[in-house]
Amino acid sequence: xxxxxxxxxxxxxxxxxxxxxxxxxxxxxxxxxxxxxxxxxxxxxxxxxxxxxxxxxxxxxxxxxxxxxxxxxxxxxxxxxxxxxxxxxxxxxxxxxxxxxxxxxxxxxxxxxxxxxxxxxxxxxxxxxxxxxxxxxxxxxxxxxxxxxxxxxxxxxxxxxxxxxxxxxxxxxxxxxxxxxxxxxxxxxxxxxxxxxxxxxxxxxxxxxxxxxxxxxxxxxxxxxxxxxxxxxxxxxxxxxxxxxxxxxxxxxxxxxxxxxxxxxxxxxxxxxxxxxxxxxxxxxxxxxxxxxxxxxxxxxxxxxxxxxxxxxxxxxxxxxxxxxxxxxxxxxxxxxxxxxxxxxxxxxxxxxxxxxxxxxxxxxxxxxxxxxxxxxxxxxxxxxxxxxxxxxxxxxxxxxxxxxxxxxxxxxxxxxxxxxxxxxxxxxxxxxxxxxxxxxxxxxxxxxxxxxxxxxxx
Numbered sequence: 001x002x003x004x005x006x007x008x009x010x011x012x013x014x015x016x017x018x019x020x021x022x023x024x025x026x027x028x029x030x031x032x033x034x035x036x037x038x039x040x041x042x043x044x045x046x047x048x049x050x051x052x053x054x055x056x057x058x059x060x061x062x063x064x065x066x067x068x069x070x071x072x073x074x075x076x077x078x079x080x081x082x083x084x085x086x087x088x089x090x091x092x093x094x095x096x097x098x099x100x101x102x103x104x105x106x107x108x109x110x111x112x113x114x115x116x117x118x119x120x121x122x123x124x125x126x127x128x129x130x131x132x133x134x135x136x137x138x139x140x141x142x143x144x145x146x147x148x149x150x151x152x153x154x155x156x157x158x159x160x161x162x163x164x165x166x167x168x169x170x171x172x173x174x175x176x177x178x179x180x181x182x183x184x185x186x187x188x189x190x191x192x193x194x195x196x197x198x199x200x201x202x203x204x205x206x207x208x209x210x211x212x213x214x215x216x217x218x219x220x221x222x223x224x225x226x227x228x229x230x231x232x233x234x235x236x237x238x239x240x241x242x243x244x245x246x247x248x249x250x251x252x253x254x255x256x257x258x259x260x261x262x263x264x265x266x267x268x269x270x271x272x273x274x275x276x277x278x279x280x281x282x283x284x285x286x287x288x289x290x291x292x293x294x295x296x297x298x299x300x301x302x303x304x305x306x307x308x309x310x311x312x313x314x315x316x317x318x319x320x321x322x323x324x325x326x327x328x329x330x331x332x333x334x335x336x337x338x339x340x341x342x343x344x345x346x347x348x349x350x351x352x353x354x355x356x357x358x359x360x361x362x363x364x365x366x367x368x369x370x371x372x373x374x375x376x377x378x379x380x381x382x383x384x385x386x387x388x389x390x391x392x393x394x395x396x397x398x399x400x401x402x403x404x405x406x407x408x409x410x411x412x413x414x415x416x417x418x419x420x421x422x423x424x425x426x427x428x429x430x431x432x433x434x435x436x437x438x439x440x441x442x443x444x445x446x447x448x449x450x451x452x453x454x455x456x457x458x459x
Contacts, residue, residue, distance in 0.1 A: 011187075011191035011192075011194065011195065012187060012191055013099060013113065013185075013187045013191050013192055013195065014191075014195060014198075014201065016101065016185060016187075017101055017111060017112070017113055017201065020101040020111050020183070021109055021110060021111045024103050024110050024111050024306075024308065025305075025306060025307055025308070026103045026105065026110050026304065026305065026306040026308065026309075027304070027305040027306070028105040028106075028110075028302055028303070028304050029302065029303050030300055030301065030302055030303075031301050031302065031303045031315060032286045032287055032301065033046075033285075033286045033287070033301050034286055035301070035303070035315070036301055036303075036315040037315070038314065038315050038316070039301070039315065039316070039317065041276075041284070043275065043277075044057070044275040044276070045057045045058075045077065045275070045276065046276065046289070046299070046317060048316075052080075052120075052121075053078070053120060053316075054076050054077060054078035054120075054401075055076075055077045055078075056074050056075070056076060056077070056276070056289065056299055056317055057074065057075060057077045057161065057273050057274075057275075057276065058072065058073075058074055058075075058273065058274040058275055058276045058277075058278055058279045058282075059072070059073060059074070059075045059161060059271055059272070059273055059274065059348055059349070060072050060271070060272055060274055060278075060279070060280075061269050061270070061271055061272075061348055062269065062270045062271075062272065063268050063269045064268055068269075069280035069281070071348060072279045072280050072281065072282060073279070073282070073291075073297065073348065074276060074279065074282070074289050074297075074299055074319075075159065075160060075161040075273075075348070075349050076155075076159055076160045076161065076163065076319070076401055077160075077161045077273070078120070078160065078161075078163050079162075079163075080120060080121040081121065081152070081164055081165060081166055082118075082119060082120040082121060082165040082166070083117055083118075083119055083121075083136070083139050083140075083165070083166050083168065084115045084117070084118055084165050084166065084167050084168065084205045084206075084208065084209050085115055085116060085117045085138075085139045085166070085167075085168035085169070085170055085209065086098065086099075086115050086116050086168070086169050086170070086206075086209055086210070086213070087116045087135060087138060087145070087170055087171075087172060087178065088148070088169060088170070088171050088172070088189070088217065089171065089172045089178075089186070090171075090174070091186075094188055094189075094190070095188070095189045095190075095217055095218060096186045096187060096188055096189065097116075097186070097187060097188075097189045097192055098116045098135075098178065098180075098184055098185065098186050099113050099114070099115075099116070099184070099185060099187060099192060099206075100113070100114040100115060100116055100117075100118065100183055100184050101113070101114070101183045101184075101185075102114035102118060102183070102203065103306060103308050103309065104203070104398070104399025104400045105302055105304045105316075105318065105399060105400070105403070106318050106396070106397070106398075106399035106400065106401070106402045106403040106404055106405070107200075107203065107396055107399030107404075108200045108394075108396040108399075108404055108406065109200050110399075112200065112201060112202060112203040112206075112396075112399070113192070113195065113201055113202045113203060113206055114203050114205060114206050115205055115206050115209050116134075116135055116184065117133060117134075117135055117136055117138075117139055118203075118205050118206075119133045119136065132310075133310075134181070134184060135178070135184075138170050138172070139166075139168050139170055144173055144176070145170040145171060145172060145173070145176075146170065146171040146173075147168060147169070147170055147171075148169045148170070148171050148213070148214045148217060149167070149168065149169045149212055149213045149214050149439060150166065150167070150168045150169075151166070151167050151212050151439050151440070151441055152164045152165070152166060152167075152441040152442070153165060153166075153167045153208055153212060153441065153442075153444075153446070153449065154350065154351070154355060154441075154442055154445065154446060155349075155446055156347075156349070156397070156445070156446045156447070157345075157347025157348065157349040157350040157355065157445060157446075158347050158348060158349060158363055159319060159349065159397075159401070159402070160349045161271075161273065161349050162349060162350070162351040163349070164351075164441070164442075165205075165208075167208055167209045167212045167213075168209070169209065169213040169214060169217075171217075183308065189218050190220055193210075193218065193456055193457055193459055194457050195457075196210065196453045196454055196456055196457040197391055197393055197454050197457035198393055199393050199394040199395070200394060200395065200396060202453075203396075203398060203399065204395065204396075204397055204398045204446065204450060205398055207395075207449065207450045207453035208446060208449045208450070208453070210453050210456055211438055211444075211449040211450075211452040211453040211456065212438050212439055212449065215435055215456070215459060218456065218459055219459045220459075224239070224242050224431075224435075224459055225238045225239035225242050225431075225458060225459060226239060228458070234390060234458070235458055237333070237338040238338065238431060238455065238458055240336075240337060240338065241337055241338040241339065241340075241430045241431040241432070242430070242431040242432055242435070243432065244337045244430045244431075244432055245432075246432075246433075248335065248337060249337070249339075249428075249429075249430050249432075249433060250334045250335070250337075250339050250428040250430075251427055251428055251429075253433050253436065253437070255427075256427045256429065256433065256437070257437070259344060259424070259425075259427055260344055260354060260355070260356060260443065262424075263344050263346075263353070263354045263424065263425065264352045264353055264354050267346070267353040267354065269346065269353060271348050271349065271353075276289065281293045287300070288300045288301075296321045296322050296323045296364065297319065297320075297321050298319070298320050298321070299317050299318070299319055299320075300317065300318060300320050300403065301315060301316070301317050301318075302315065302316060302317075302318055302403065303315045304316070318401060318402060318403040319401060319402050319403065319405065320402070320403040320404070320405065321363070321364070321402075321405050323363070323364030324364065324394075324406050324407065324408060325361075325362060325363040325364055325405070325406065325407030325408070326360065326361065326362045326363075326364075326407060326408055326410075327357075327358040327360070327361050327407055327408070327409045327410070327447045327450065327451060328358055328359055328360040328361075328384070328409075328410050328411075328412055329341070329342070329358050329359050329410070329411045329412070329448075329451045330359040330360075330380075330383070330387065330411075330412050330413075330414055331390070331411060331412070331413055331414070332413065332414040332415075332416060332418065332420075332428075333416045334416075334428060337430060338430070338431070339428040339429060339430055340428070340429050340430075340431075340434065341359045341420070341426055341427070341428055341429075342356040342357065342358070342359065342426070342427055342429060342444070342448060343356065343357055343358065343359050343360075343361075343376075343377075343380075343425055343426055344356055344357075344424075344425040344426070344427070345357035345358075345361065345425075345445065347445070350442075350445075351442060352442055355442055355443060355444060355445045355448070356427070356437075356443060356444050356445065356448055357444075357445040357447055357448045358445075358447050358448055358451055359380055359426075360377065360380050360381055360384070361447055363407070376423050376425060376426070379421075380420075383414065383418065383420075384412065386414070386415065386418065387412035387413060387414050387415075388412065388413045389410055389411070389412050389413075390410075390411045390412065390413055391410070391411055391454065391457075392408060392409065392410035392411075393408070393409055393410075393454065394406055394407070394408055394409075395407060395409055395450060407447070409447075409450055409451055409454060411451065411454065411455070431455070434452060434455075438452055
């Protein structure tokens with residue numbers, strides 16, 4: 001299948017982000033834990049002295065009532081629900097979106113494209129006693145806007161403990177004027193979408209919000225993937241997948257949903273929080289919380305200086321890993337319609353134990369795969385050598401919690417004659433089904449939503 005070029009020129013938003021990176025004065029340096037005046041260990045968890053923001057706790061897994069210490073690891077505990085939101089408006093017949101050039105200490109390149117508002121409750125309630133969060137009123141109901149999409153979405157289940165954020169697209173009233181600033185600017189959404197397929201341009205929060213947003217409002221002419229009509233190749237396969245009626249899908253939507261709920265309701269494992277010193281094969285030193293078993297995941301402390309954030313100086317822990325992760329989504333034509341293969345994954349930090357994730361996901365370090373599903377993962381990896389890579393990009397995890405944690409996201413096409421045993425965890429989706437189900441809370445994982453966002457580069 002032919003892959004069409006989706007990026008014909010360097011967009012204005014890409015040039016703007018590059019210019020901002022060159023101007024960014026953020027300085028990040030690793031420090032020892034005792035050098036932080038803002039964070040404290042109370043014998044159980046590592047937390048901010050204000051009681052807000054987040055803490056680092058231990059987590060362990062019990063399967064059939066028996067502890068599985070091989071899965072012990074620290075997790076980020078952040079029970080408050082943050083707001084991730086884009087403002088959009090209609091101008092001269094096209095949709096414009098307000099994007100933020102947001103520097104984060106753990107970002108590759110420091111500055112990446114972020115939602116208009118990307119703030120924890122501690123941030124927008126100004127627990128740090130710093131600057132207020134611009135435009136937060138449009139997402140909290142105190143200023144008039146039309147919420148075109150608004151859903152609770154999970155964070156990474158291998159890194160966070162039952163963490164959710166609001167993902168919101170809010171449209172401004174026609175008579176409302178919002179001024180730009182040096183870090184917040186309006187761009188045509190058609191200039192933003194192609195960047196979803198490029199390395200280190202759009203941060204994970206922005207990718208999640210866009211994947212869950214109103215695709216019709218984002219698309220040129222309000223027809224998702226319509227610009228590829230009659231052009232053949234991958235583009236036309238995408239529009240056919242999007243427009244395919246339910247009865248022509250490989251699996252009914254109800255069956256896809258039931259497959260996930262069945263695994264959630266019959267789950268054999270339970271995650272429990274415990275004190276950091278109770279983690280087996282982990283140690284907590286003044287330098288890091290780190291494993292003794294050879295995996296690369298560590299929790300380190302960093303000091304940050306920047307004139308572009310709510311406060312100019314702070315310190316915080318960040319999760320670091322030197323291993324490049326992998327998230328792969330398989331697709332295949334079934335009955336002449338392009339379908340995408342998602343895998344119900346068990347992860348230690350998921351509130352409901354399972355969510356639909358990539359076909360293949362390998363973070364290279366601490367993770368949790370149900371023993372009954374591990375064999376299926378190995379079989380899927382064997383198919384990589386018989387697949388064709390359609391597109392791929394490198395992305396870093398959210399830089400406010402992770403220090404340059406990088407994964408490669410790829411979409412691979414399987415030959416139409418390749419037969420896959422779906423077992424109890426795999427399901428084929430059309431784009432129409434993806435658009436409907438991605439708005440459901442706790443349905444697609446963070447990694448799955450990043451892969452879905454890459455498809456929107458063709459919107």
